[in-house]
Amino acid sequence: MTASTNVPKVSVVVPAYNSGPHIERLIASLLRQSLQPGEFEAVFVDDGSTDSTGARLDELAAAHPHIRVVHIENSGWPSRPRNVGVANARGEYVFFSDDDDWFGDEALERLYAYAVENDADIVIGKMAGHGRSVPRELFRRDRPDATLDNAPLIDSLTAHKLFRRSFLEEHEIRFVEEKRRLEDHLFVVRAFLLSKRTSVLSNYVCYHHIRREDAGNVTAQGLDPAGYYANLRDVLDVVDAHTEPGPLRDKLHRRWLRNEMVSRLRGKRFLREPADWVEQVALECGKIVRERFAPGVTAGLPPLQRAITALTAADDVAGLRELAEWEAGVRVQARVDDHRVDGTVLTVDVTAHLASGDQPVALTASDGRYQIVLPVDLDPEILDVTARRAMARLDVVARRKEGGEECFLPVEFRVEDEPLQGAGQGRVHLVHHATATVDFATLNSGRTEGTWLLKARLTENGWTEDARLPLTFRCAADGAAPVRVVPAAKKKPALHRRVRNRLRRVANRLLGR
Incomplete structure (x- = not known):
């Protein structure tokens, strides 16, 4: 589609209710999009806000022709505003956004291009989580033709995706408007099952998903x-x-x-x-x-x-x-054995294992078979981890502090059995070794300016746990060589202060104080 057809490439549908200042980050990201204003639109649906949200959106729409606002009576749930947004959308594709999340600057352009390239009914763009989890495994690599069978699509059931609008119309896919839990799941699962092609774009962070500190959680207080x-x-x-x-x-x-x-x-x-x-x-x-x-x-x-x-x-x-x-006491114990920087290439050697409290998570090993040792009495077949041992892996993940992007680094890893001393014959634990090598000229598609934190991510027998590594690097510009950030040493007291403090302690001892 082109701008001359008067049909936008993408319609961004945003339910909004008493958003206050939290909506400003989304607005700013929409105004920064590399896709030209004539090529996309944003449809905000004000769900009967009682604060200044409605007026703010009207002001925004008056200043920007590609932004529209629909005001409805309060429904108390995002489903009806989303459906109203789709009914008012004109774009070839529709993207559902929350009012407090935001987009990467090139997100809509990249998502649309990938959709056209793959003739996709659905495109899932890489997400960065801020205080909430996102489907990390799904975004290990681009997936032009992802299915429920060949990819972990089922781990991504929020509505924050690009959908071909004619696909939604053809199959009458809409959100259930009654107040209910898992309404996103009903919508997205049906879409996945009916989609002729679903694509996953992983080489660019398209969507930043946030959990606000003042947002309610689905806990005992909110879930029947x-x-x-x-x-x-x-x-x-x-x-x-x-x-x-x-x-x-x-x-x-x-x-x-x-x-x-x-x-x-x-x-x-x-x-x-x-x-x-x-x-x-x-x-x-x-x-x-x-x-x-x-x-x-x-x-x-x-x-x-x-x-x-x-x-x-x-x-x-x-x-x-x-x-x-x-x-509750299980965690990853990880250490950096060595690291080397050669130009823009970083190499890191890491060793890690799982522990509960101060003891490694134990396995029994006998005749080539393994069972996990748990504090409950269960059928041995339930505890058998023989097949799972080959699935264990240690990853090294780099996270950019400024933007929240996470990147799996290329690794070579191995797993070893290490006998547990004093734990009985045949008891071992798994020790993981990984060597990660990454070129900062190409990491995150070359967008590397900023501070990068490193984490060990251990996957073993039902756990996927992170441990922060004591290495931080900074790139002065995109593609620049990484420079290690060394924590500032604590300042020692001046010599005269140390002497004075020591004399005071000696005097107190002599005086019995």
């Missing part, structure tokens, strides 16, 4: 377990309506078991919620595990999640608490 898991069953119904029993359905079901059920019943997250509420969650999850999931769903989980699922299916809340108390 019975209602929430009834809504989850509705999403499973959509999956079942479009798939046959078998590996793909099991893989999709596994996403909700892992993210919406097991994740709420493990470690610190379990322990910080009221005991009666957690018990309600566990009992609701147990019903779904028993009633809706085929054996292959649980079988495809890592061992820790299999253990939690088994305890949940048995309504063993006491066992879940015991396991959570142990897991």
Whole structure:
């Protein structure tokens, strides 16, 4: 499409309610877009704001012809504003944005070009999380033809994506307007299942997703377990309506078991919620595990999640608490063995392992088979990690402090068994070694100006945990050689102050004070 057809390439749809100053970052990012104003539009839907949001948006629209505002009565939920936005959109593609998130400067241009290049119904642009998680594995690389079978698309169920508008119209894909949980899931899962081509753009951070400190969280204060898991069953119904029993359905079901059920019943997250509420969650999850999931769903989980699922299916809340108390202490212990800078190329050697408290996470090793050692009594098959051992890996991740972009560095890694002294015969733990080599001339597509923090990311038997590495580098400009930032040493007291303090201590001892 061209500007002369009077049809924008992209319509950005934004529900807004009492946004206040939080909307300004989004507005600024839209006004900075490399896609020309005649080639995209922003449709803000003011959901009956009672503050100055409506007036601010009217002022914005008056100054910028490619920005429009629709005012509606308050619905109290983003679904109706999004549907109203789509009904008013004129673009070839539609992108759903939240009012407090923001775009990379070239996001819309890159997303649209990638959509046209791949004739995609859906394009998912790389996201940076600010106080919230984003699907990191999905963005390891560009994926021109991603499917639910060949890529972790199911890990990306928020609506912040580019959708071909005619695709949404053809299949009458809309958000359910009643107040309910997981409304994004219903919309996005159906779209994934009907899309002829879905593409993932990973070489540029298109969307910055933020969790505001004043935003409410889905916790015991805001989530009714019975209602929430009834809504989850509705999403499973959509999956079942479009798939046959078998590996793909099991893989999709596994996403909700892992993210919406097991994740709420493990470690610190379990322990910080009221005991009666957690018990309600566990009992609701147990019903779904028993009633809706085929054996292959649980079988495809890592061992820790299999253990939690088994305890949940048995309504063993006491066992879940015991396991959570142990897991709450699990963390990555990592060290930098060496690092070298040669021009713009950085090489880092890292060693890491998992520990709970001050003890490594242990495995029993016998006749070539491994079992994880957990503080609960479960079927040995649930604890078997033999197949999972080959999936363990140590990554090194660079995060740009200024923008929040994260990049996996190219690594060579290996895993070794190390005997645990004094832990009984046959007990070992896994020790991971990685060498990461990256050229800062090409890292983040050459956009490297700023400060880069390094993290070790360890994936092992159901955990994916980060540990900050004691290395920070700064690039003075894009593509410049990285220079290590050395923490400033603490200033020592001046000589006369040290002498004075020592004399005072000696005098106090002599005087018995």
